[in-house]
Amino acid sequence: MTFLAQLITSFIASTGFGVIFNAPKPSLLKGGFVGMCGWLIYFFMEKSGIDAVIATVTASFFIAVMSQVFAKVYRTPVIIFSVAGIIPLVPGGLAYDAMRNFVQNDYNTAINLAAKAFMISGSIAVGLVFSEVINQIIRNATMIRQEKK
Amino acid sequence: MEKQLTYTYDVIQVCLLAGKVMLQNGGETYRVEDTMRRIAQAYGAANSNSYVTPTGIFFSVEGPEPSKTQLIRIIERTTDLHKVTKVNSISRKISAGELTIQEAYLELERLDNQSERYTFPTQLVAAAIASGCFLIMFQGSWDDFFPAVLAGGGGFFSVTWFNRLVPIKFFSEFLASFVIGLLAVLFVYTGLGTELDKIIIGSVMPLVPGLLITNAVRDLMAGHLISGLSKGAEAFLTAFAIGAGIAVVVSFL
Numbered sequence: 001m002t003f004l005a006q007l008i009t010s011f012i013a014s015t016g017f018g019v020i021f022n023a024p025k026p027s028l029l030k031g032g033f034v035g036m037c038g039w040l041i042y043f044f045m046e047k048s049g050i051d052a053v054i055a056t057v058t059a060s061f062f063i064a065v066m067s068q069v070f071a072k073v074y075r076t077p078v079i080i081f082s083v084a085g086i087i088p089l090v091p092g093g094l095a096y097d098a099m100r101n102f103v104q105n106d107y108n109t110a111i112n113l114a115a116k117a118f119m120i121s122g123s124i125a126v127g128l129v130f131s132e133v134i135n136q137i138i139r140n141a142t143m144i145r146q147e148k149k
Numbered sequence: 150m151e152k153q154l155t156y157t158y159d160v161i162q163v164c165l166l167a168g169k170v171m172l173q174n175g176g177e178t179y180r181v182e183d184t185m186r187r188i189a190q191a192y193g194a195a196n197s198n199s200y201v202t203p204t205g206i207f208f209s210v211e212g213p214e215p216s217k218t219q220l221i222r223i224i225e226r227t228t229d230l231h232k233v234t235k236v237n238s239i240s241r242k243i244s245a246g247e248l249t250i251q252e253a254y255l256e257l258e259r260l261d262n263q264s265e266r267y268t269f270p271t272q273l274v275a276a277a278i279a280s281g282c283f284l285i286m287f288q289g290s291w292d293d294f295f296p297a298v299l300a301g302g303g304g305f306f307s308v309t310w311f312n313r314l315v316p317i318k319f320f321s322e323f324l325a326s327f328v329i330g331l332l333a334v335l336f337v338y339t340g341l342g343t344e345l346d347k348i349i350i351g352s353v354m355p356l357v358p359g360l361l362i363t364n365a366v367r368d369l370m371a372g373h374l375i376s377g378l379s380k381g382a383e384a385f386l387t388a389f390a391i392g393a394g395i396a397v398v399v400s401f402l
Contacts, residue, residue, distance in 0.1 A: 009282035016279030023230040080230050087359035093350045099392040103400045125366040
């Protein structure tokens with residue numbers, strides 16, 4: 001039941017973001033699909049007790065790879081697919097908790113939470129960068145191979 | 150000589166217009182530079198240089214005659230991925246030699262002026278439903294679904310409305326998250342909602358600067374340090390505005 005609810009809501013949420021960002025109609029559902037896969041990876045890794053940072057890196061890596069594949073296949077900019085998928089991973093909840101603790105003068109907890117939120121945003125970036133690097137290595141490798149021919 | 154001169158200026162004009170449309174609507178910096186270089190190349194200007202920042206583009210074409218440089222200022226930035234895709238396909242067509250300079254310029258100008266957006270009500274509904282879905286994704290209970298939908302919709306409506314009233318982006322984001330906080334508190338007090346935190350987090354999500362964050366990272370990695378840093382600063386300010394708006398409400402609890 002949780003699985004089904006997460007599956008459907010993450011798909012709808014990512015598609016909704018496509019509409020907010022005015023993504024072209026044919027790519028809306030694909031963007032939703034990318035977002036759904038990314039969120040499910042994150043959700044189940046976190047559920048099974050893996051650290052949120054590692055779960056975020058993995059999920060954002062997969063989102064970026066899938067977006068790059070889709071972008072190659074459909075000949076559109078990568079950003080259309082990746083952006084909607086990344087948003088659920090943004091540590092809004094942690095940032096909110098941190099802010100709330102700051103306001104209530106509980107600075108110790110607040111700094112803890114803020115550091116964690118910062119780590120998670122950093123790991124989104126790391127995931128994106130990994131996939132970018134791999135993409136460029138593959139592109140260079142194929143270019144070298146073509147030159148040899 | 151005279152003809153060659155105007156021709157080079159025409160090429161620069163087309164490149165700058167393409168770059169401007171892309172940058173204004175959320176394209177990454179490296180994509181903007183790449184697109185402009187390709188267009189210039191397709192029109193015979195093999196040697197071109199560009200310097201792209203989020204607030205302006207310099208573009209110069211070097212050739213046998215004295216090199217020419219032009220500058221375009223970017224004042225307004227929104228997110229419209231439809232236009233980014235369209236410019237991308239126009240530049241592909243130019244590279245394939247299917248468009249003359251005049252045709253390309255007209256097509257880009259038409260794209261710049263038209264707004265083939267989803268209607269505002271559609272976007273409002275999308276933002277509202279997405280807020281509700283985020284609530285469920287963040288382990289909220291289904292009882293809070295409708296409060297989150299209403300608060301998220303209210304937040305998205307107010308960010309658009311305030312932006313029309315006061316064209317300072319951070320201020321309208323601050324006010325919108327303030328409205329979200331108020332609505333969420335209202336729902337919890339009247340008994341419509343149960344978990345205040347979850348409702349607020351879910352409804353704030355449509356305001357989160359996700360596109361800016363991803364673009365900032367990609368720009369930094371591609372070596373566009375200035376664009377990356379300034380987009381990162383914009384994302385940070387947006388996040389701070391949202392947090393401050395919520396904090397004002399929470400501190401009165």
